[in-house]
Amino acid sequence: MKRKHKIVLIAGARPNFMKIAPLINELDKIRSFKNILIHTGQHYDYSMSELFFRDLGLRKPDVYLGVGSGTHAEQTARIMIALEKELIKIKPDLVIVVGDVNSTLAAAIVCSKLCIRLAHVEAGLRSFDMTMPEEVNRIVTDRLSDLLFTISADSADNLIKEGVDRKKIFFTGNVMIDTLIKLKPRAEKLNAYKNYGVERKNYCLVTLHRPSNVDNRDNILKIIKALSEISLSLPVIFPVHPRTLNNIDEFGFRKYLKKPGLIATAPVGYIENLSVMMNARFVITDSGGIQSESTFMKIPCITLRKNTELTVTEKIGTNTVIGLDTERLFVIIDDIMSDNYKKGRIPKYWDGKASERIAGIIKKLFL
Numbered sequence: 001m002k003r004k005h006k007i008v009l010i011a012g013a014r015p016n017f018m019k020i021a022p023l024i025n026e027l028d029k030i031r032s033f034k035n036i037l038i039h040t041g042q043h044y045d046y047s048m049s050e051l052f053f054r055d056l057g058l059r060k061p062d063v064y065l066g067v068g069s070g071t072h073a074e075q076t077a078r079i080m081i082a083l084e085k086e087l088i089k090i091k092p093d094l095v096i097v098v099g100d101v102n103s104t105l106a107a108a109i110v111c112s113k114l115c116i117r118l119a120h121v122e123a124g125l126r127s128f129d130m131t132m133p134e135e136v137n138r139i140v141t142d143r144l145s146d147l148l149f150t151i152s153a154d155s156a157d158n159l160i161k162e163g164v165d166r167k168k169i170f171f172t173g174n175v176m177i178d179t180l181i182k183l184k185p186r187a188e189k190l191n192a193y194k195n196y197g198v199e200r201k202n203y204c205l206v207t208l209h210r211p212s213n214v215d216n217r218d219n220i221l222k223i224i225k226a227l228s229e230i231s232l233s234l235p236v237i238f239p240v241h242p243r244t245l246n247n248i249d250e251f252g253f254r255k256y257l258k259k260p261g262l263i264a265t266a267p268v269g270y271i272e273n274l275s276v277m278m279n280a281r282f283v284i285t286d287s288g289g290i291q292s293e294s295t296f297m298k299i300p301c302i303t304l305r306k307n308t309e310l311t312v313t314e315k316i317g318t319n320t321v322i323g324l325d326t327e328r329l330f331v332i333i334d335d336i337m338s339d340n341y342k343k344g345r346i347p348k349y350w351d352g353k354a355s356e357r358i359a360g361i362i363k364k365l366f367l
């Protein structure tokens with residue numbers, strides 16, 4: 001019998017799971033592939049990890065590294081040490097990494113030193129802000145990758161400017177949108193907003209976890225105060241990320257969350273989040289995934305960051321990046337509430353077929 005090609009897929013943190021799920025589904029359809037899922041354990045809380053496996057119908061990881069939290073160096077190093085041992089045992093023909101989290105970076109470095117072929121899904125995104133840990137992870141991962149799959153046309157320009165051989169770059173689309181399209185009907189049925197006692201299109205959804213926003217006392221205070229002001233006229237649903245909650249507690253800011261219209265909850269699963277987002281009037285976020293998902297669903301999105309690597313969501317989608325300019329925040333909210341906000345279009349190849357394209361390219365590689 002012919003030997004199967006071994007492909008390892010790496011997932012570690014919450015935003016990885018919705019990207020890995022459609023990829024592994026497509027790769028599993030190719031009979032000459034043996035696909036192995038490794039979970040680094042960067043995220044480990046039920047609501048940050050297991051709940052996503054359940055919602056996404058993602059099969060249990062074949063290997064769990066259980067690295068947990070730590071400083072960037074500690075976390076990245078622990079993943080590298082544990083993953084190196086596994087990859088030496090497995091001897092994969094290809095490793096696939098997604099996005100820009102520390103698990104992605106750690107896996108890229110290990111593969112490069114073991115001379116294992118590496119594919120990066122969501123390559124070429126750049127915020128041009130080296131103070132963002134994810135920007136460092138993106139640049140290093142792309143530099144070490146043999147196959148670079150991009151979600152938007154401008155990603156290839158970024159890579160070519162950095163000297164990447166254009167033959168390695170494939171514009172395949174957004175795998176996160178594959179998952180969204182698949183699970184949208186379930187999210188539509190859920191009508192999760194009703195659990196919060198709010199009306200459809202009459203509330204906003206907020207998510208925050210970027211270190212630049214939530215690790216800095218002044219910044220997080222400014223944001224929470226703005227949210228409580230919004231909540232006086234429009235209910236705010238705010239599922240709080242563990243990093244954000246830890247900081248709110250440490251700074252003694254929990255009292256600011258105790259407002260009738262400010263509904264702070266534990267992090268929610270994929271389908272519930274999608275359901276709340278699709279029925280919201282608008283979203284306020286610093287998450288990459290939510291900038292993409294809101295663009296696809298044409299929900300207005302206000303991003304509390306100085307820049308974005310997902311420039312396509314601002315150029316043609318519904319996103320506006322405003323930093324921490326709270327005056328501008330209220331002007332934009334007025335525009336949205338009076339229906340004077342841009343409508344947005346869906347970017348090319350955000351069509352539910354990105355994983356199929358990627359699997360097709362990988363298949364050809366091994367034929």
Ligand code: UD1
Pocket residue numbers: 013014015042043044045046048049069070075100101102103133134209241242243246287288
């Ligand atoms: C990570 C990613 C970020 C991504 C985000 C989504 C990096 C550099 N950052 O940031 O790009 O957008 O995930 O969530 O990889 N914690 C828990 N339980 C968990 C996970 C984390 O309590 O299951 C707490 C811990 O206190 C931990 C902190 O959150 O120290 C931060 O977690 P970490 O994975 O280091 O980074 P995120 O902020 O989640």
